[in-house]
Amino acid sequence: MDATFPRARKNQLGYKTSEVEEFLQRARRAYDGRPLPDDAPLDSERIRLTAFGMQKGGYSTAHVDAAMERLEDAFAFQERQIASRLHGDEAWLSEARTTAQVVANRLARPEGQRFDRVSRLALGYNVREVDRFADRLTRYFRDGWPIAIDDVRGVVFSAQRGGYRESQVDLVLDAVVDVMLAVR
Template sequence: MPSTFPRAHRGQLGYRIEQVEEFLKVARRAYDGAALPDDPPVSAETIRLTAFAMQKGGYSTAHVDGALERLEDAFAAEERQIAARLQGDEAWLAEARTTAQVVANRLSRPERARFDRVGPLVLGYRVDEVDRFADKLTRYFRDGWPIGVDDVRTVTFRAQRGGYREAQVDLVLDAVVDVMLAVR
């Protein structure tokens, strides 16, 4: 049976093949409007939040992640078209503007206080790195500074004790992606 994606190098970890294949089958049926009654709902957001177990010799994470990003883009475009038909373009854009304003308000908080912090013995995202990226996002929202959706999707931050709470930062980054996909 041919592989959908290249495999991780010998002895290296990759995504569990069966999970990736099953997810892609469900996503394909959802996109084609042929979802089965037992299929979980699939949206741009669920694609972004999808995670797979790891296995030696599994699918290359870089290749699968790239495919998931393209799939998320396709679902987001379809969701925008449906929402525009049901609500009108202006309502869709108003919702994106509201989300953008909430994000911009969060990012405009003072440095070192933009997000909740974890305890001093707990690892969180490195504050200076998150703040630096938050400044870039602020320029994107305020001045139209060029930054791509892939820059937001792939940003990584090192860990630090007492850093920013990861879940909170990730939620804001997901909202940024939603806004960027909505206004494409």
Template sequence: MDSIFPHARKPRLGYNTAQVEEFLEVARRAYDGNPIAGDAPLTSEKIRLTAFAMQKGGYSTSHVDAALERLEDAFAAQERQVASRLHGDEAWLREARTTAQVVSNRLARPESQRFDRMNPVVLGYNVREVDRFADKLTRYFRDGWPISVDDVRTVVFSTQRGGYREAQVDLVLDAVVDVMLAVR
């Protein structure tokens, strides 16, 4: 198979080429509705959570990540079409509104109390940075302020001792992406 992405310059690390190519083959079959025995079901959420091993000279992480974001968008649109046909647009949007309300309630908590905190000797996300981004998300949900799916997907927080629990923050960010893709 020809190289489908640029490679990271040696000795830099990139994504494992065999894993990326295998994943994309499974994704192509799933999207086309032709999975083969052994293919795990694939959804937009699973694409978002996909991770690859690293290797020297592997595929460029930025190029693969951009492709995965486009693939996630395509699967989300397909999932919405299927759900709309089965349950109607209103049911799809009602679910998105419910998720948005849960996220909004979480973000409405007082600053430095929006998420569980790590033990003071363990690293977590920087509380001030997360709260600042949470304020942007609150304005998006409450007032319709512009923020893109890519802004949410690519946000990076530094760490601090006793910071916010990373898994909890990431789960809320994933829910925000789900809502944003649902209302596109």
């Protein structure tokens, strides 16, 4: 039987193949509207937050991550179509505008104060790097400057003692992705 994705080398870590395969089967059932009774609900946000275990010789992380992004896009598109039929496009876009305003308000804070900081002894995201990326996002929301959704999904910040709290930054980045998917 052929593998769904290319594999990492035998001595390198990749995603656990059984977890990826099980998730893809569940996603297919959810997308087709035929989930099993014990399947947990699945939507674009849950897809974005899904994490797989690692194993030597597992599936290539780059290939699986790319497929997960396409799957998230497909679910988001389906969610928008359903919401549009039930509530109309304006309701869907209104929710996206509200989320965008919340994000824009957060990003409008002064540099170095946009997010909570961890203690000086703990590691968080590099403040300067996050603020630089936040400025790009501000231009996207305020001025319509182009930024790709993959740039938001794939941004990586180095660690810094006393840096920004990672979970808070990640939540805002997830909200940005939600807005970008909503207005596609």
